[in-house]
Amino acid sequence: MKIPNELLYTRSHEWIQKLDETSARVGVTDYAQNQLGDLVFVNLPEVGDPVTPGESFADVESVKAVSDLYSPVGGTVSAINEELLDAPQRINEAPYDAWFIEVGEITEYGDLMDAAAYEAFCAEEEAKH
Amino acid sequence: MNLLFEKSVPGRACTLLPDCDVPNAALPEQFARQQPLHLPELSETDISRHYTELSKRVHGVNDGFYPLGSCTMKYNPALNEEIAALPGFTGIHPLQPEYTAQGCMEVLAEAERILCAVTGMEAMTFQPAAGAHGEFTGLLLIKAYHRSRGDLQRTKILVPDSAHGTNPASATMTGFEVVNVPSSPDGCVDLDALRKAAGPDTAGLMLTNPNTLGLFDKNILEITRIVHEAGGLNYYDGANLNAVMGVARPGDMGFDVVHLNLHKTFSTPHGGGGPGSGAVGVKDLLVPFLPNRHVVEKDGHYTFEDAEQTIGSVKAFYGNFLVVVRALCYMKMLGGDGMRDAAQTAVLNANYLKKLLEPHCDAATPGLCMHEFVLTMEHLKKETGVSAMDVAKSMLDYGMHPPTMYFPLIVPEALMFEPTETESKETLDWAAQTIAEILERAHTDPESLHASPTRTPIRRPDEVRAARTPKLRYSFDA
């Protein structure tokens, strides 16, 4: 399981990559894509939509389930990765390249973990199962 | 096998319609279709053989055991079909004068009378076409009731976490907010959680009883009381009425509105996914809001009436009428005593099958069940890697329809069995023995279960591919 050092993580298994002081990219982690299974579709927000830490901004569909994604930050959606609409398998293949949205005008951050903390968190999760 | 379109031969046709016997009239050019119309061109022989071939690639109740939980796949009596095909029913226009359709209206009135007796309700509408449509209708009735009283802050519907997905979806469609109520460890509604959730914003509670674990909620009177005291109404999802018809009535349990699935409890066929009938029964307080075109009797004559504060129409006309005809046939066959007998036998069959299976796997809940029960393959999966899905798919190879899989959501690796009352002891013995063999094989040869089924018309389908690159129609260009 890959957990790149340069990213930050949420307890709901999203990663966030800061682009500059007020903008960032968001996606789901390798752990998450593995749990979700083969993804078949994503529902993305629209550019200009507000996002709030801990609230759903998109969902991903597998054949038998749908799962919400929760925003790590508060701000405004400045870009969406439309490639995922046609190729959701990119999330399974390369979760850290397959970003979902870019958020601009970031005003707040939720609870985030660094790679080491997230790795420990995943180990705990795994132990529960 | 080939599609109809692949069997089509240009110029081939059935001889169905006569030539025109009136002067021809030409459609003005600006309305005329230019787009080509690709329909298959076939002989009647082609069509007959095509569908016969298709029918061999389907498993119906007539083919064998069908213990699909929550779906009540009981035998569909032959008489129902014969009666529903009578020209005196099929040839009646929905808008012909009432005096020429008294028989149809009496069917609706008679079915209403019997079903009200079974459920403890005051009136019933047959307009909803299926269970989910009935839920939609019932929730609109609840909404109309609160509004008529100026009680506008009731925006929430309480739904237990063991509920069918239609319950929360129906609540959303009718503009309510869904509040999920957790189950207690014994699978019943958590009373403390319910007390906390119920309040001045509660419009109602939707409950399936027996619930989706196959348990009759022993606190049912307390549950409905809590909701009533909070000012909400109680909605009974009749998906599982087959366990209790003739034994206990939703009306006596404290429910104000109920939907029935005539295609489950009352033996009308499912038709590969419909048509059903989601009849909705109500107590007095909701009668003024019933959908349009409710049949009433006056001096031996039947007429349609629209309720004063009707919610309107949920579809055109009066519902899936021929389905109601079938259900009435069935109810007349069984009578009051037969319905009770059917329910009790359904419960006996479920308990018997559960007892036979328990030595081989884990039940989600111990002890007696109602008309269905849930097994969990959680341990099996840990020990052998064989999932509920693998077990279900293996059953296909034995000519048995699998139980409902992965539902209710609160049980991991769930398999939900509902054998119904129309299965014999021999069938249940055979099914139990077959399933025991499969579970045994999970330990000795798990690979064979992962690879199953192998004796069915197709092997496991690639559902991921179907969803990632949707191909929803035949392409004539390819």
Add this chain to the structure above:
Amino acid sequence: MGSYLPSTAGQKRQMLEAVGVSQIEALYDNVPASIRLDGLDLAPGLSEMEVSAQMCALADKNHVFHTIFRGAGAYDHYIPAIVERVCNKEEFLTAYTPYQAEISQGILQSIFEYQTMICELTGMDASNASVYDGASAAAEAVAMCRDRKRNRALVSAAAHPAVIQTIQTYCAGADTEVALIPTKDGRTDLDALRAMLCDTDACVYLQQPNFYGNLEDAEATGAVAHEAGAKFILGIHPIAAAILKSPRECGADIAVGEGQPLGMPLAFGGPYLGFMACTQALFRKLPGRIVGETVDAADERCFVLTLQAREQHIRREKASSNICSNQALCAMRAAVYLAAMGPQGLQKAAQLSYAKAHYLAEELEKIGFPRRYPGAFFQEFVTETPLPAEQILAKLEAHDILGGYPVEGGILWCTTEKNTKAQIDALIGLLKEVCA
């Protein structure tokens, strides 16, 4: 032993013993004693012969008209014999929703074929596996168009009244506003529509032919809707669709309709069939079940229920529709009907219905029943009447003819390919007598 219960008393005793209870009532321990019934206040069960007699007696209380000139949402088109034979096969009749694809290919393939035929009829890209009827299809189509920014539906007042009512009921549930587009001369008033449309309108619903049988300028209506950024929903008659411009040609985003003419009997209003099709851009918003093509583990072509994550059993309170059971067997009837008719047969049914309606209209005109609205119509039209409509219709009923449907002081007449010239001439003769 009760009806349809195979277990004998002896077997039941064995089973009770195995379960470990002495009597069957003991299985109901959880049911509070205060609500346990002694029995139902209903007549006891009957034999099949008795029930058959009772049900036949009920059917006999109805009158099956020899000749029907009434439509208004339910049409007496010819049903090829093969439709009944095929669709009564017990395998199709008694199966549940095809969740287990391995043993449901027959139903799945038939739905895939049905979806393809509906796409062909409408000219659209994708169809679902059916909904309850034409009215609920229209209401579901409106729901597909609604979003955060657009929450009003404009519905032609010339649509079928039951369709309008059903759209209103669904929209009231979802707190969506419905506004009726007024009519002018029996057609949707496009100037009025232009004046009404605003940038918060989700969609425009038009019926072609409309409730009065009149042909609408569907293309122009679609263009007006699209100018305002609203979606265009066209409700069609599936047999008329064989000769009328397809919804695609009219610029529709969603096509819906009542599928009853495609092989379903009148049956006092149901079961009928709601069909829905849409453009590629909208297919993920279609409600209900959809069948898709894929391959199995042996790489053979096969069919499955797909895109299920849209549906209520997965998305629960976030699903946009709650539908699960639909009208699958009716969809099969439609597919068998369309296969039997073929493209030429369907065009012939449409052309015959059209020609007979025009012959009837001309003959009626000659005897003092002028058409109320000018312009093109399909198989239905409204006439004025020299006497009150009820009086005329009662007279026809006495002669075993179900006349047109009384609307707004006139009569809405309908013909199908089943109405022969002899029937029409007899009707005219009778009307002459009545009105003399």
